Amino acid sequence: MEQTFIMIKPDGVQRGLVGEIIGRFEKKGFTLKGLKLITVDRPFAEKHYADLSAKPFFNGLVEYIISGPVVAMVWEGKNVVTTGRKIIGATNPAESAPGTIRGDYAIDIGRNVIHGSDAVESARKEIALWFPEGIAEWKSSLHPWIYE
Ligand code: GTP
Numbered sequence: 001m002e003q004t005f006i007m008i009k010p011d012g013v014q015r016g017l018v019g020e021i022i023g024r025f026e027k028k029g030f031t032l033k034g035l036k037l038i039t040v041d042r043p044f045a046e047k048h049y050a051d052l053s054a055k056p057f058f059n060g061l062v063e064y065i066i067s068g069p070v071v072a073m074v075w076e077g078k079n080v081v082t083t084g085r086k087i088i089g090a091t092n093p094a095e096s097a098p099g100t101i102r103g104d105y106a107i108d109i110g111r112n113v114i115h116g117s118d119a120v121e122s123a124r125k126e127i128a129l130w131f132p133e134g135i136a137e138w139k140s141s142l143h144p145w146i147y148e
């Protein structure tokens, strides 16, 4: 089944939004397959956001991501990459719909609380980067109540 990499950024952790965010993915019906609280260093953050290295906001983005612990997660489910991005909302919280995580909990684009992989292929790369030790093998017993 499809997997995505979700990260609660340092502002989300500091603001006590971890439980709320995990709850939204759980209640949707997705399955938690990996979870850890981790503070990453600059080279690691630069690797995670390598695609954005030419952007003017890159240094600020890296400073933000290394400023405190993040919660790194793997979530699994049908269309979880696309649906996960919908749950998260638009990159700029000024444009994120109410009801999305960024729409409900963020104001500035540079403090937008959460990251989600943008494609199945980037999810695969990000999961390998953040969870080199591998992730849990388990199947939720709720599957028959969520999938037809
Ligand atoms: P992620 O899930 O964090 O990858 O966000 P995204 O996929 O919605 O956006 P993108 O990958 O394009 O940008 C990564 C992150 O860089 C965003 O989540 C923002 O925190 C930050 N960012 C993107 N664009 C801007 C910008 O124009 N200014 C600033 N300050 N930050 C930006």
Ligand code: MG
Pocket: 116, 118
């Ligand atoms: Mg992105």
